Amino acid sequence: MDRGGHRSADGGHAVQGMKRHTIGVAGLTAALLLAPAHSAFAGGPVDKGTTDTKKDTGLNNDTLYAAVSYDTSKNGSGSSVGHVSATGTSWTPPACWLAPRWTAKQFAKETESEYKDVTTDPNQPNYAKNATSQFRDVYKDGEYKNYNLDQQDDGMWWGAVENPNAPVLERTACNSTLPFWVENGETPKVKNAISPEILAGLAYEQIKVPGTEVTLAPSGTTKVNLATWAWLDKGDFKPVSVTASITAPGLNLQATTVAKPVSLKLQPGTEDAETYPASGECAINDDDSIGEPYETGKAGETPPCGIKYLRSSAGGTYKLQATVTWEITWTGTGGTSGDLPDGTFGNDQDVRVQEAQAVNR
Known part of the structure; x- marks a missing residue:
């Protein structure tokens, strides 16, 4: 093998970082x-x-x-x-x-x-x-x-x-x-x-997205068998990105990983509930909002994104979990690009449900 060739065998050991440690x-x-x-x-x-x-x-x-x-x-x-x-x-x-x-x-x-x-x-x-x-x-x-x-x-x-x-x-x-x-x-x-693909995966690891506390109507306390509207305002969720790079003599590689919100998943915190739509997956609207804000006069309508609880929380609360799915893609040096697995991130929020058949809204 010449002096500029490559050699691999068991035993080389290194990890990422900057400070020297004993071999x-x-x-x-x-x-x-x-x-x-x-x-x-x-x-x-x-x-x-x-x-x-x-x-x-x-x-x-x-x-x-x-x-x-x-x-x-x-x-x-x-x-x-x-x-x-x-x-x-x-x-x-x-x-x-x-x-x-x-x-x-x-x-x-x-x-x-x-x-x-x-x-x-x-x-x-x-x-x-x-x-x-x-x-x-x-x-x-x-x-x-x-x-x-x-x-x-x-x-x-x-x-x-x-x-x-x-x-x-x-x-x-x-x-x-x-x-x-x-x-x-x-x-x-x-x-x-x-490679750019490896850097894209490392950038994925550094991606951070906002929490997902949805707005509810009625807020705080809802009623049994009453459709509760849920939504996230436009501007709350927008694409985020991280760029990873490495530079050395003769080497300059980078990749930008982008996470774009695509849907909101509602999980009521109890089996005694129905979601709207039935899948619990609320799509992102064209204006980057999710769901639709409740307005006076819509009490008899079915919300595009929401929940109906079928049983009271008996003085306690249900843990509503709202999770956003993020579509993740990357572009890198030399025109490289690709897709990475979707990512999710969500939060729990307390919902109190009282016994009642209807409420004036």
Whole structure:
């Protein structure tokens, strides 16, 4: 394999973030010692690294390149916002990916530091020292030469990055790929390499939408067998978006994930109730409102969105759950685009129902 090629084997280990941590040793496989778990990183939305590769002499304020940054300026806001949950699918945001993480000088400095720390520590077991030495040999005097320091301005070392929000066993799935060299401007043809689609999934995870407390008429307390109108005013719900991006020499990728409200689901909180429409799904109107406000004189009409309770709440309340479904799509670098699973987010609100057959409205 040449110095600019790719190599993957068990043992590379990294997670997203910005602060440097001690490299640990991954262990053994049946055939050979694994490499050390190289520089673990973890964290949520962070700013991109700012290292200048032409002036870089190693780690610059412990800042590396692998972090994904998020623009949440067009996200939902307010005290009742929350993250959407994917529905009707096993899809989850990306648990890990491969991305540019070190300049040649950064990688050399970190590997040499780890090698020294482990091999000179009398408390380290021999297998750890051997694994660390084998890892160093690959990049210093083996398949690569001297960490590609002579190509400092021409490429970067890529490595595994973990999503700290993913389950542990899932986010370590990329750790079998050891760090590999990629020329600036090239896109490595390896599984899990960072892409607009991966960024779109990460942006999905950062989406926040407003709460869904609906307006009811009658409000607060309603009557048995009386149609209760429900609605959300236009402007309360509108599309929101988050843009995720990653930038390094020769690499500039981004994706914008958009969530658009499409329907409101009403769940009365009791089986002794009917919904309007019967499915409980109230569609978004052309003006982005949901349902229709009650007006005097409509008491005998069927609401386009609402509930009729068939039994009183016996002095207590029912928990009306109002959940909005959000259609989620994305667009990214290079004209890429796609759909992501619909997301839902909702709130509960108390509804008191009294015994009565009718009420003057």
